[in-house]
Amino acid sequence: MTSLVILRDRQAVTTSLQVAEAFDKKHKDVLEAIDNKIQSAEISAHYQNMFVEGEYKDSRSRSQRMYYMNRDGFSFIAFGFTGSKADEFKLKYIRSFNKMEEHIKKQQLKLSDSPREKLRLMFEFQEEVADRVEAVESDVEYLKDNQLLTEPDYRTISTMVRNKIRIICTQQHLNSKAKTELFKDLNSSIKRITGAAARNRIKAKQFDEVVKFINNWMPSTATMTIIDQMDLLEDE
Structure with missing residues (x-):
């Protein structure tokens, strides 16, 4: 897999291709999800600040969206993906964004000739790092709270329901x-x-x-009572 997060126009970004692969x-499903968000009439301008359309060459050298x-x-698109493997990639992307943004800030500090400007950028960088740490912690907590049942746990509950009814x-x-x-009642x-x-x-946290x-x-x-009534009707 190519780098999860890349530098484009001095901003840390990833691509729909990388998200689809990861x-x-x-x-096409990732593109459709992004298109649907951008076309949302209520807050389309907000989403347009998050996504920029580009092109790539496919295996036959054709230009593709x-x-x-x-x-x-990335958060709006990827946080809808569930499962332990998906969570692992979400956290990898978050760390990659942080790493790339840290690199950008360090480059800005190196390029700045003014001591005052360097000091300003340094404070700004420290504030952003603190914000990112808080954001990552919030993201991790969100994932823990909203993670759905794993497939084995789902099968366990389904089996328990069938067995309970059978007994x-x-x-x-x-x-x-x-x-x-x-079944309807349970x-x-x-x-x-x-x-x-x-x-x-x-x-997942509701499994137990x-x-x-x-x-x-x-x-x-x-x-x-409904079951008893059905029995009475059959006996008539």
């Missing part, structure tokens, strides 16, 4: 229609306690809580 995405993006642009159906001699109602309960729209949107909940879960009175 996160194992199709380049790409984007340069600064740290903010209840076996113990109470319930049919397939009852099983459907139990899935709805998991959504309520996690705030997730679906099981695959549960956060969900496991404990499933182990202790019993169908609601309303669900059991």
Whole structure:
């Protein structure tokens, strides 16, 4: 892989090509994600400060679209990518941005002839370094708080849900229609306690809580009443 972050017009940037390669995405999908943000009518001007369109030559020497993006642009695009591998690359990019920006500041100090200007740049550099450290810590905390379930943990919860329903159906001699109602009840309960729209949107930090909940879960009175009513209808 080429350098994660490069210097362009005296600014630390990366490219849509590098992001696509690092996160194992199709380049056209990364382009589409950026296009959608830039075309957002409400804050398009803000996004345009983060992305600059450019070109590259493909393997057949044809000119193709790409984007340069600064740290903010990268954050808006990449922080939607999930998984442990994605998190690893996010943190690598953040460190690379910091390193390149530090290099730019040092070069500015070397090129400055005025002692006063050097002093001003030095203070400015120190302030920016402090801000970047705080930003990195904030980014890391955000990733920890919003990381979704890993695939193995998701499979574990799905298996636990199926087993829980199977055990209840076996113990109470319930049919397939009852099983459907139990699934609806349990899935709805998991959504309520996690705030997730679906099981695959549960956060990693909620895994233990969900496991404990499933182990202790019993169908609601309303669900059991519906099941009893279905049994009565079948007996008529």
